[in-house]
Amino acid sequence: MPWFARPNPQRxxxxxxTRLEAIPTREVLAxxxxxxxxxxxxxxxxxxxxxxxxxxxxxxxxxxxxLMDRVPLVAALVLAITFVLLFLMSGSPLIPIKSTVLNLLSxxxxxxxxxxxxxxxxxxxxxxxxxxxxxxxxxxxxxxxxAYGLSMDYEVFMLSRIKEHxxxxxxxxRAVLEGLQRSAPLITSAAAIIVDATIxxxxxxxALMRLAGPLNWWxxxxxxxxxxxxxxxxxxxxDVPRPRTEATPSPESDGRYGARRSRSRSTVMxxxxxxxxxTTP
Numbered sequence: 469m470p471w472f473a474r475p476n477p478q479r480x481x482x483x484x485x486t487r488l489e490a491i492p493t494r495e496v497l498a499x500x501x502x503x504x505x506x507x508x509x510x511x512x513x514x515x516x517x518x519x520x521x522x523x524x525x526x527x528x529x530x531x532x533x534x535l536m537d538r539v540p541l542v543a544a545l546v547l548a549i550t551f552v553l554l555f556l557m558s559g560s561p562l563i564p565i566k567s568t569v570l571n572l573l574s575x576x577x578x579x580x581x582x583x584x585x586x587x588x589x590x591x592x593x594x595x596x597x598x599x600x601x602x603x604x605x606x607x608x609x610x611x612x613x614x615a616y617g618l619s620m621d622y623e624v625f626m627l628s629r630i631k632e633h634x635x636x637x638x639x640x641x642r643a644v645l646e647g648l649q650r651s652a653p654l655i656t657s658a659a660a661i662i663v664d665a666t667i668x669x670x671x672x673x674x675a676l677m678r679l680a681g682p683l684n685w686w687x688x689x690x691x692x693x694x695x696x697x698x699x700x701x702x703x704x705x706x707d708v709p710r711p712r713t714e715a716t717p718s719p720e721s722d723g724r725y726g727a728r729r730s731r732s733r734s735t736v737m738x739x740x741x742x743x744x745x746x747t748t749p
Contacts, residue, residue: 574664
């Protein structure tokens, strides 16, 4: 068998059972064939009623299998809890949906860079490392937790400022501008993920919130009442002031303009009377 070194013919026997040693080569342990090695050993027929395959390769394979089986459930719980918390903070279902989609976009970029650099061996000589062509399953999961947590921190920083200005003015466009201006220094100074802090937070989120307009803060009646019951301090839609617009005064309604116009008419009348007086014989 090319995957194994010369096996040890010595069998260790005891009253508890019999152990057979199979020592894989170094190339197999350092490569990508560990799970295949364990699978072939476990698929080999044995003249025993109960066979247990142990050792580091089997433990690593079982750990990876269990880890990957739980990833969908954990990811669904993280997304659901994040959606609920953002809805309770903003009172709108559109903002959590937008935040989830943009966070997944940011994570997709991060995973693409990981695969391109560490698995496809890009820029290995420039960065000074020796790639093995694989990624340990625990590493993307760890990066998901860190990157998603940081992205959500940035999201909460920005949305809280935008919501404060919207509740104070009722102007969505002005609230987005003010919120971005107030939260941008904090986000950029703590930018652990450059793509997320620049393209996602500084460009896509303000643009989408500007396009959505009042829909950013809309929610169905039952959800609105539920959010207000959980967070009574939240501002109801009817309590948000309407945007204040400064009307340009017309010449007829401007008192100062009217006073100047009256004075100019009096001056013209006085001048006309003096002209008629001086020209009379």
